[in-house]
Amino acid sequence: MQSIQEMGQSAQAAAFTLGQLATTKKNQVLLAMADALVAATPTILAANRQDMAAANANQVRQVMRDRLKLDEQRIATMATGLRQVATLADPIGVIDKGWQTDAGLQIAQQRVPLGVIAMIYEARPNVTVDAAALTFKSGNAVILRGGKEALQSNIALATVLQQVLVDLQLPAAAIQLVTDTSHETAQALMRLDDYVDVLIPRGSGKFIKTVVQTATVPVIETGAGNCHIYVDDSADLAMARDIIINAKTQRPAVCNAMEKLVVNQQVAAQFLPQLAAALAPYNVELRGDEQAQAILPTITPATTEDWATEYNDYILAIKVVPDLDAAIKHINRYNTKHSEAIITNDYAHSQQFTKQIDAAVVYVNASTRFTDGFEFGFGAEIGISTQKLHARGPMGLTALTSTKYVVRGSGQIRQ
Amino acid sequence: MQSIQEMGQSAQAAAFTLGQLATTKKNQVLLAMADALVAATPTILAANRQDMAAANANQVRQVMRDRLKLDEQRIATMATGLRQVATLADPIGVIDKGWQTDAGLQIAQQRVPLGVIAMIYEARPNVTVDAAALTFKSGNAVILRGGKEALQSNIALATVLQQVLVDLQLPAAAIQLVTDTSHETAQALMRLDDYVDVLIPRGSGKFIKTVVQTATVPVIETGAGNCHIYVDDSADLAMARDIIINAKTQRPAVCNAMEKLVVNQQVAAQFLPQLAAALAPYNVELRGDEQAQAILPTITPATTEDWATEYNDYILAIKVVPDLDAAIKHINRYNTKHSEAIITNDYAHSQQFTKQIDAAVVYVNASTRFTDGFEFGFGAEIGISTQKLHARGPMGLTALTSTKYVVRGSGQIRQ
Known part of the structure; x- marks a missing residue:
């Protein structure tokens, strides 16, 4: 040899x-x-x-x-x-x-x-x-x-x-x-x-x-993806729900799958129960911070370790934030610089998010699952550089x- | 602190x-x-x-x-x-x-x-x-x-x-x-x-x-530069001489300065004495392989270590080669992937050299000293990546x- x-x-x-x-x-x-x-x-x-x-x-x-x-x-x-x-x-x-x-x-x-x-x-x-x-x-x-x-x-x-x-x-x-x-x-x-x-x-x-x-x-x-989706207070909540179901459940083991939900507290009480119901058929285990637990009492408490973990599994941890600045701060702290998305209908928020988030790919109103050489039109992919x-x-x-x-x-x- | x-x-x-x-x-x-x-x-x-x-x-x-x-x-x-x-x-x-x-x-x-x-x-x-x-x-x-x-x-x-x-x-x-x-x-x-x-x-x-x-x-x-100039059998020897004097003596301590001369054996006997005479006022120590020594009997023998050394000093080592293929092979073996030049009037040789030499910058008929952010027109330079x-x-x-x-x-x- x-x-x-x-x-x-x-x-x-x-x-x-x-x-x-x-x-x-x-x-x-x-x-x-x-x-x-x-x-x-x-x-x-x-x-x-x-x-x-x-x-x-x-x-x-x-x-x-x-x-x-x-x-x-x-x-x-x-x-x-x-x-x-x-x-x-x-x-x-x-x-x-x-x-x-x-x-x-x-x-x-x-x-x-x-x-x-x-x-x-x-x-x-x-x-x-x-x-x-x-x-x-x-x-x-x-x-x-x-x-x-x-x-x-x-x-x-x-x-x-x-x-x-x-x-x-x-x-x-x-x-x-x-x-x-x-x-x-x-x-x-x-x-x-x-x-x-x-x-x-x-x-x-x-x-x-x-x-x-x-x-x-x-x-x-390559490849480590602790990907977040932030649901803004101006988000189309039906769009947010569909994108999250896609990003979390289509192929949970891949690096561009969603791992964390960050949600604005203005819409959390309305959105989280809808989302939990929509995710129920997919057997996604939900974890959350105290505010998320107050809205969804049956979910598991999320620890600091959760924020930093790429599950690659049917698990989703939820963080409730007061505003966009807090969302950006949380994401930049815990993300792996892979793919991050905002769901919003606020133009200024879309601009701030794409400018301030540090990641290879930053999305507005689309699933993180698109981070892929074929979806990008490259015709091939050797990996995702983070x-x-x-x-x-x-x-x-x-x-x-x-x-x-x-x-x-x-x-x-x-x- | x-x-x-x-x-x-x-x-x-x-x-x-x-x-x-x-x-x-x-x-x-x-x-x-x-x-x-x-x-x-x-x-x-x-x-x-x-x-x-x-x-x-x-x-x-x-x-x-x-x-x-x-x-x-x-x-x-x-x-x-x-x-x-x-x-x-x-x-x-x-x-x-x-x-x-x-x-x-x-x-x-x-x-x-x-x-x-x-x-x-x-x-x-x-x-x-x-x-x-x-x-x-x-x-x-x-x-x-x-x-x-x-x-x-x-x-x-x-x-x-x-x-x-x-x-x-x-x-x-x-x-x-x-x-x-x-x-x-x-x-x-x-x-x-x-x-x-x-x-x-x-x-x-x-x-x-x-x-x-x-x-x-x-x-x-950045920066390590064991730079070669190859003088082809078709070279304009006056141009070769002027470029070598510039590349070797203008600022010998910098990374884009010439360190090695590779010369085609067809022109070595004619070129090397001219070059030695032209370099004499600059007190450049010449070293060489056996063929170079046969032409310039007073120079120091060059060892394998010489071929791999960046002198950053008034020293030039000379290698005589039978043809372009041998020149390319020698340069690709010993260079630090910085800047390499061919002096030639043969179109096919210029094409082969620029295609086959592995370096950040490959020159035809110009001094290696141009590898510089300002000379390239970038208006600034933080270093030369090798x-x-x-x-x-x-x-x-x-x-x-x-x-x-x-x-x-x-x-x-x-x-």
């Missing part, structure tokens, strides 16, 4: 080749990968059965087993994803800006690949294929380290993708899978700054915090690139 | 205020700071004399004492710098992109401040003022930690700037100076991720490497900002 150092080194060499590839060649590879995945369905499913058997034996949680399980349909969906990435515009070579300086230099700021991208992610085999597709299309080599529960599935998938690379005379090291799923190897990957240009961790907020503490490679933090450097919010292909200034002169020297 | 934690906390609170300021207010503050600096010249010079006396007593290197020393003219130049930053366009609120989605959401990607910026830098008092001006104009709070040799000067300068903030009803914590110059406090600042959004270290390559190893706060690496995330190359005001997606809807829920 290769050491992580050797993987980094060969990834860097492969990245040089990938950075020079024509778009048509990259698309040809992606389409061939799609076909190869479908053709290899029996092999991939056999590997996945091994993972599923181990997961059952180890009593892995049902939600995790759901994400781990592959079938013919899911493999076909992965192949469709590869074909869709082939249709996306290639970000490499795009000139963001260009100008001429006083000295007569022509400067062009041009999009280039980041180089080598490392990803550490959960036990979801589809992420292996998605991440490989997006990093490849953007001209980057990738080192993938998926959750250990998905190891056999990931090996099967990566083997198929690498075989296509080799068949088409490209370096197999462009897409590499870390098969040693020990923590030591993951940590070594986080500190491989000689070869890795950026590390994108996916997973729980706690896991990402650990990565930030450990990594010396630049990290793009940090302020490089990329913020849903990350598409461009987030996987950097820029280079190309300066053309005619013998200029500096005065 | 405040703890570094308390400084971070008050900086974060101040950043909220700064992020909301109107451009005219920010410019008013910058102009008032310029006037206040000039008015405080005697106090600042008295403080600087203390630093200079200590530097003399401690036999600090001449080049460092030159950078440390203030006089009336240098304070006037700082004030001019503040006034110039006031004239620059405010990046905050600029909409980079805007579009409407299928669901009818209006999305605007808007420039926002990063929040709290920390800077660790050399004993150069002018950086204290420059950095304060640029971070303030871009709506960020800043925590400054300058070299300990400049402590008294920095205290005097920061006191003047903070007094202006207070006089104009703004939080003094918008511009804070770390007066405890211990390594422990610097390290605590590097790990203050609850409050600091980005850390910009300036200094030697070795220092920046240490920061990357220690920091948990996102870092923008990393690929967020900002690459000269960083002006926009590099000190992030973006936020503001999404305006009319009750949309996700299907």
Whole structure:
């Protein structure tokens, strides 16, 4: 087995080749990968059965087993994803800006690949294929380290993708899978700054915090979403109710799901009972501060820990506030800078909220569930950045690139 | 004295205020700071004399004492710098992109401040003022930690700037100076991720490497510049000579100065003696590989360490290569991703070099000394980023900002 150092080194060499590839060649590879995945369905499913058997034996949680399980349909969906990435515009070579300086230099700021991208992610085999597709299309080599529960599935998938690379005379090291799923190897990957240009961790907020503490490679933090919806005193309460039901219950385990309701005290007494009734069929556990409890006496008291927790579950904590300033203060204190919404019909309030809330995405009168690369129209998504450097919010292909200034002169020297 | 934690906390609170300021207010503050600096010249010079006396007593290197020393003219130049930053366009609120989605959401990607910026830098008092001006104009709070040799000067300068903030009803914590110059406090600042959004270290390559190893706060690496100029076989040799003299000798201590000459073997025998003669008046020590030594027998042999070293001095190491591919391979192996140039009259070679060299700035037929925020026309510069995330190359005001997606809807829920 290769050491992580050797993987980094060969990834860097492969990245040089990938950075020079024509778009048509990259698309040809992606389409061939799609076909190869479908053709290899029996092999991939056999590997996945091994993972599923181990997961059952180890009593892995049902939600995790759901994400781990592959079938013919899911493999076909992965192949469709590869074909869709082939249709996306290639970000490499795009000139963001260009100008001429006083000295007569022509400067062009041009999009280039980041180089080598490392990803550490959960036990979801589809992420292996998605991440490989997006990093490849953007001209980057990738080192993938998926959750250990998905190891056999990931090996099967990566083997198929690498075989296509080799068949088409490209370096197999462009897409590499870390098969040693020990923590030591993951940590070594986080500190491989000689070869890795950026590390994108996916997973729980706690896991990402650990990565930030450990990594010396630049990290793009993703995904932790303690998302709030603030219901203003001027809100259309029916709209507020529908948006909250959508944001809380459509897919409670995802990062753009609503976690907290902040409600103006002017409308709390009217709104909360309506909302509780509307949420009842969804079995959402309600928690609340003292004012919320006074209105809904049967709910659980919310603690300080609640305000800071991303439940990823059918739980909603409610905070009643005197005004918009208090709502903004509470949200900026406890949010994870992901997605925050105000439901309002007051123009000035909408302006203040969008200006003062510190988050990747700030909504007026819409569900937080729209924070997504596909919903934003990017045609792809590698994750949702919750940090302020490089990329913020849903990350598409461009987030996987950097820029280079190309300066053309005619013998200029500096005065 | 405040703890570094308390400084971070008050900086974060101040950043909220700064992020909301109107451009005219920010410019008013910058102009008032310029006037206040000039008015405080005697106090600042008295403080600087203390630093200079200590530097003399401690036999600090001449080049460092030159950078440390203030006089009336240098304070006037700082004030001019503040006034110039006031004239620059405010990046905050600029909409980079805007579009409407299928669901009818209006999305605007808007420039926002990063929040709290920390800077660790050399004993150069002018950086204290420059950095304060640029971070303030871009709506960020800043925590400054300058070299300990400049402590008294920095205290005097920061006191003047903070007094202006207070006089104009703004939080003094918008511009804070770390007066405890211990390594422990610097390290605590590097790990203050609850409050600091980005850390910009300036200094030697070795220092920046240490920061990357220690920091948990996102870092923008700056400044290390092992810059190469490649003289192609098709080069105009007189142009090559003039550019090399400029890039090597104009200011050898700065990061965009040339450090290495890579020359095609077809022209080496003709070019190197001409170049050596032209460089002779500048007392540049030449080092070289075996082929260079065969042409210039009196030069010092260059070792592998030479190829990787940024001299920041009147030293130039010469590598003779058989062709462009070898030149690109050598440069990509040893460069620090800062600035690289080709001197050529061959169109295809210019294209290959700009495409295949991995660096923030790649030049054709121009001096590497142009890698500079002012020369690029940014009107300011906080440093030269040599990393690929967020900002690459000269960083002006926009590099000190992030973006936020503001999404305006009319009750949309996700299907």
